[in-house]
Amino acid sequence: MYELNDLIHGFRLQRKEWIEEIANEAFTFCHEATGASLILLKSDDDNKVFMASFRTPPGNHTGVAHILEHSVLNGSERYPVKEPFSELLKGSLNTFLNAMTYPDRTVYPVASRNLQDFTNLTNVYLDAIFRPKLTAATFKQEGWHYELKNVDAPLIYSGVVYNEMLGAYSDPEQLFSDKLDRLLFPDNVYGQASGGDPEFIPDLTFEEFRAFYDTCYHPSNCLFVLYGDLEIEPQLEQIQGYLQDADRGEPTPPVMPQRRFEPQQHTTSYPITSGESTVGKTYAAHAIVVGKPTAAEEHMAMGILACILSGTPASPLFKALVDSRLGEDVFFAGYDGDILDTYYSIGLKGTEPERVPEMVDLIETTLRKLADDGIDPKMIEAAVNSIEFDLREANFGGYPKGLVYGLILVTPWLYDADPFTHLYYRKTLEVVKRKIATGRYFEDMIADLLLRNPHSVTLTMTPDPELEPQRLAALGAKLAAHKTSLSPAELELLVEETEALLAAQMEPDPPEALATIPKLPLSCVDRQEEELSFELIDDGATKLSFAEQPTNGIVYLQLSFDVDGLPQRFLPYLPIFARILLQAGTTKRDYVELTQDIGIHTGGIACSYSAGLRRPDRETVLSRVSVGGKALNSKMPEIGRLLAEITGDCDLCNLERIKELVTIARSKMQAQVIPGGHRFAARRLAAYYSQVGHYREVTSGLTQYYFLEQLEKDLASSPDEVLADLQTIRRHIFSRQGMHIHVTGGGDDLAAVQAAMPAILDVLSDTHYEPEIYTFEPLPQNEGLIIPSKIQYVGKGANLYDAGYQYHGSFEVLETLLGREYLWNTVRVQGNAYGAFVSFAVLSGNFCCLSYRDPKMSETLEAYDRMGDYIAGLDLSQADFERFVIGTMGGLDSPRTPDAKGSIAFHNYLSNVTASELQERREQVLDCTLQQVKDHVDLLRQFAANGSVCVVGSEEVLRQAGDCFDVVRPVFVD
Numbered sequence: 003m004y005e006l007n008d009l010i011h012g013f014r015l016q017r018k019e020w021i022e023e024i025a026n027e028a029f030t031f032c033h034e035a036t037g038a039s040l041i042l043l044k045s046d047d048d049n050k051v052f053m054a055s056f057r058t059p060p061g062n063h064t065g066v067a068h069i070l071e072h073s074v075l076n077g078s079e080r081y082p083v084k085e086p087f088s089e090l091l092k093g094s095l096n097t098f099l100n101a102m103t104y105p106d107r108t109v110y111p112v113a114s115r116n117l118q119d120f121t122n123l124t125n126v127y128l129d130a131i132f133r134p135k136l137t138a139a140t141f142k143q144e145g146w147h148y149e150l151k152n153v154d155a156p157l158i159y160s161g162v163v164y165n166e167m168l169g170a171y172s173d174p175e176q177l178f179s180d181k182l183d184r185l186l187f188p189d190n191v192y193g194q195a196s197g198g199d200p201e202f203i204p205d206l207t208f209e210e211f212r213a214f215y216d217t218c219y220h221p222s223n224c225l226f227v228l229y230g231d232l233e234i235e236p237q238l239e240q241i242q243g244y245l246q247d248a249d250r251g252e253p254t255p256p257v258m259p260q261r262r263f264e265p266q267q268h269t270t271s272y273p274i275t276s277g278e279s280t281v282g283k284t285y286a287a288h289a290i291v292v293g294k295p296t297a298a299e300e301h302m303a304m305g306i307l308a309c310i311l312s313g314t315p316a317s318p319l320f321k322a323l324v325d326s327r328l329g330e331d332v333f334f335a336g337y338d339g340d341i342l343d344t345y346y347s348i349g350l351k352g353t354e355p356e357r358v359p360e361m362v363d364l365i366e367t368t369l370r371k372l373a374d375d376g377i378d379p380k381m382i383e384a385a386v387n388s389i390e391f392d393l394r395e396a397n398f399g400g401y402p403k404g405l406v407y408g409l410i411l412v413t414p415w416l417y418d419a420d421p422f423t424h425l426y427y428r429k430t431l432e433v434v435k436r437k438i439a440t441g442r443y444f445e446d447m448i449a450d451l452l453l454r455n456p457h458s459v460t461l462t463m464t465p466d467p468e469l470e471p472q473r474l475a476a477l478g479a480k481l482a483a484h485k486t487s488l489s490p491a492e493l494e495l496l497v498e499e500t501e502a503l504l505a506a507q508m509e510p511d512p513p514e515a516l517a518t519i520p521k522l523p524l525s526c527v528d529r530q531e532e533e534l535s536f537e538l539i540d541d542g543a544t545k546l547s548f549a550e551q552p553t554n555g556i557v558y559l560q561l562s563f564d565v566d567g568l569p570q571r572f573l574p575y576l577p578i579f580a581r582i583l584l585q586a587g588t589t590k591r592d593y594v595e596l597t598q599d600i601g602i603h604t605g606g607i608a609c610s611y612s613a614g615l616r617r618p619d620r621e622t623v624l625s626r627v628s629v630g631g632k633a634l635n636s637k638m639p640e641i642g643r644l645l646a647e648i649t650g651d652c653d654l655c656n657l658e659r660i661k662e663l664v665t666i667a668r669s670k671m672q673a674q675v676i677p678g679g680h681r682f683a684a685r686r687l688a689a690y691y692s693q694v695g696h697y698r699e700v701t702s703g704l705t706q707y708y709f710l711e712q713l714e715k716d717l718a719s720s721p722d723e724v725l726a727d728l729q730t731i732r733r734h735i736f737s738r739q740g741m742h743i744h745v746t747g748g749g750d751d752l753a754a755v756q757a758a759m760p761a762i763l764d765v766l767s768d769t770h771y772e773p774e775i776y777t778f779e780p781l782p783q784n785e786g787l788i789i790p791s792k793i794q795y796v797g798k799g800a801n802l803y804d805a806g807y808q809y810h811g812s813f814e815v816l817e818t819l820l821g822r823e824y825l826w827n828t829v830r831v832q833g834n835a836y837g838a839f840v841s842f843a844v845l846s847g848n849f850c851c852l853s854y855r856d857p858k859m860s861e862t863l864e865a866y867d868r869m870g871d872y873i874a875g876l877d878l879s880q881a882d883f884e885r886f887v888i889g890t891m892g893g894l895d896s897p898r899t900p901d902a903k904g905s906i907a908f909h910n911y912l913s914n915v916t917a918s919e920l921q922e923r924r925e926q927v928l929d930c931t932l933q934q935v936k937d938h939v940d941l942l943r944q945f946a947a948n949g950s951v952c953v954v955g956s957e958e959v960l961r962q963a964g965d966c967f968d969v970v971r972p973v974f975v976d
Contacts, residue, residue, distance in 0.1 A: 065198015287349025567771025
């Protein structure tokens with residue numbers, strides 16, 4: 003159809019090829035006038051993707067690239083509203099809509115399955131990146147500004163990115179990563195904080211911000227990627243409309259490799275709460291710069307080698323560090339292959355400073371032993387099979403395939419290499435396999451890249467309870483000194499600027515500006531709910547169900563066990579029990595050999611637990627433990643054998659290994675609290691009001707964390723009792739009675755599973771346990787939970803069913819209005835939090851509002867309490883209201899992979915959610931009226947009056963707001 007050198011709307015076709023690995027035809031173009039690169043991956047996938055990527059190497063720590071990423075989406079020439087991005091979120095069927103800043107690039111991707119929606123999204127993004135308004139007000143809102151409410155008030159910094167990075171820099175692991183990059187790469191862009199360091203963000207001027215845009219956001223510095231069932235000419239014509247007046251500019255200079263240096267050792271510190279012990283809270287890692295991502299074989303081989311060394315708990319380097327007991331858990335392990343100077347790193351958290359030299363010695367000794375004595379061939383086979391399985395499966399969860407392929411293309415393009423380097427993976431993989439067969443391939447890589455390579459840094463990061471008070475004092479003194487330096491007139495001017503920014507944020511966009519945002523007709527949404535395949539094959543004591551999906555020869559198998567008969571005191575064990583099943587080994591062999599076998603024969607096996615409800619019962623928790631995996635149809639006998647061994651022969655007497663696993667689980671959970679405070683607040687709120695919420699708090703909230711702390715002590719003082727408890731749990735769970743086998747796959751796959759079932763059933767008991775009735779002790783409500791953080795996660799919740807509410811699909815539209823309009827404007831834009839959202843659990847009735855990386859607290863809670871007033875005063879035209887209905891449907895109709903469809907169908911069966919109920923909800927959403935939304939006003943006002951509060955955040959803010967809480971306490975108590 004198109005020939006090489008054809009000129010299509012200003013784009014010259016330079017390459018045309020078929021990429022067998024992804025079953026796409028690829029067209030590579032160059033824009034004649036500007037030199038912009040464009041790659042179109044044409045496929046039959048209806049989930050269309052547009053992505054524009056720019057080289058944006060930062061020169062300092064001010065976060066200019068990150069602030070620009072936010073700011074270009076805040077109004078443009080053709081779409082002169084304050085936030086086109088926000089307006090799109092309200093009324094689009096998008097399957098992805100975001101922008102991301104990386105260490106040396108910024109990308110702007112959108113995706114949609116609807117062609118008109120895709121065209122609209124692409125137009126808005128093109129106008130945003132090439133014709134942004136970039137006003138001083140936008141810079142202040144998204145980047146940073148001085149905030150002074152009155153001349154007597156304290157002067158503070160604020161801004162969305164500033165507060166986002168305050169939150170990021172409250173996370174010890176983020177701090178560690180940032181410091182390590184600065185040490186590894188002192189002379190190039192990777193040593194700069196592309197996201198912005200809060201200490202330096204206020205150094206950025208508006209003029210520097212504009213200059214960075216002018217330098218980097220030129221078509222000559224851009225790669226466009228298009229993907230999906232798209233026609234070439236309309237897409238090129240659309241982009242040409244934004245490039246036709248541009249000339250050829252100079253691309254930003256290429257990233258220069260970091261000069262090599264000799265091994266270095268450094269120490270830094272991070273904050274913990276006052277009174278918190280410093281024992282066992284040091285982080286340390288050893289990192290080695292290894293190569294470039296543009297060398298296809300080396301890049302793939304290094305990824306496989308990283309999997310061999312530390313990709314699983316059975317990996318030799320991972321295992322050596324855990325067995326050494328030098329720390330609590332392996333930390334910062336893996337290969338970063340997405341930057342010009344790629345590196346491998348591994349370390350420990352929960353260690354002590356004096357143990358770090360021993361850790362480094364162990365790393366080097368283990369690597370030397372592997373290089374000299376050889377790597378277990380089964381470990382190599384397992385790693386290669388796992389990576390090849392993932393490549394062939396191409397299962398990216400909820401992310402559009404075109405987005406992932408686009409990001410893969412960008413990395414080599416960025417460094418002036420062939421963008422298709424890593425999409426053509428089969429030839430590269432075959433080269434690697436041939437070299438493995440010759441022997442000592444990975445052993446020589448270890449020797450050359452990891453042992454004889456001097457470019458390494460060992461970083462130790464110790465806890466310091468005085469660090470945060472000192473930082474706050476220094477910041478307060480700096481701001482106070484600046485305020486003192488201002489004249490009365492300058493102070494008044496600063497107050498006026500603060501008020502003017504807030505007024506501008508609160509001022510609604512003019513109707514004529516809003517009219518420029520493209521809208522979809524409601525008729526573009528299918529009124530028919532997608533029917534998910536599900537067939538109950540056997541409804542006996544052991545159930546069997548099948549979801550037929552096009553899985554390309556991969557079978558997804560799940561063994562789901564009823565836990566309803568488990569006595570309540572054993573419930574907190576469920577997460578660690580699931581971990582032990584896979585990672586403690588069996589009575590036949592240790593976990594290393596088991597893990598290798600899983601890697602060789604399957605695409606992975608996982609053990610998990612869940613807690614839900616079965617409609618219409620809101621009191622009885624539906625609790626299950628699942629053991630499942632994925633493999634090719636031909637491997638069903640092997641996966642059946644493995645699942646039988648795991649469920650029937652797990653070694654629950656391996657005390658030393660179980661101790662390790664408990665310590666690792668506690669350490670991992672502790673690391674999740676600071677960056678994920680909103681999730682822990684949500685679990686506490688749900689626990690206040692419902693059985694299932696309390697159950698989840700016990701198994702995945704702070705209550706679970708405290709249980710793991712106690713379990714560590716119990717394993718030391720009374721190990722036999724703990725091991726006996728684990729045996730009791732196994733007896734209660736692994737029975738054919740109450741077991742449900744669910745299969746997702748092609749039409750021929752069910753028979754293969756049925757042939758493998760006897761091996762599984764033979765190891766299970768036939769015991770039946772009567773369901774237990776669980777009674778949880780009420781938690782204290784209205785909690786302020788202190789963490790060493792500079793920001794807050796502010797939550798408020800209630801159970802709406804307890805307030806008399808009966809669910810109607812119009813509530814989905816209400817959630818969209820509250821989350822994407824009201825809370826976006828009040829908490830994010832005006833309050834400068836990084837995010838705010840609402841959540842409603844239809845089965846339980848639990849409702850909560852949450853903010854993320856929020857500098858405020860009281861103002862956010864006040865915003866939650868005004869939601870009823872906002873809805874009561876809402877005045878929208880029918881066209882404007884329909885935008886929120888469409889946006890709601892976009893969320894409900896998010897794309898699903900075949901295996902996800904099978905999993906959802908199974909979950910709906912267990913929860914007694916029928917296809918007719920889902921269809922009814924869909925129709926209620928599509929037929930929703932503004933009045934139906936307003937009918938929730940009284941409910942929202944009840945929520946304001948009676949809801950409970952849970953805030954995870956800084957001690958200073960929580961102590962000052964003591965009247966909001968019944969309890970204020972630290973999360974971490976020694």
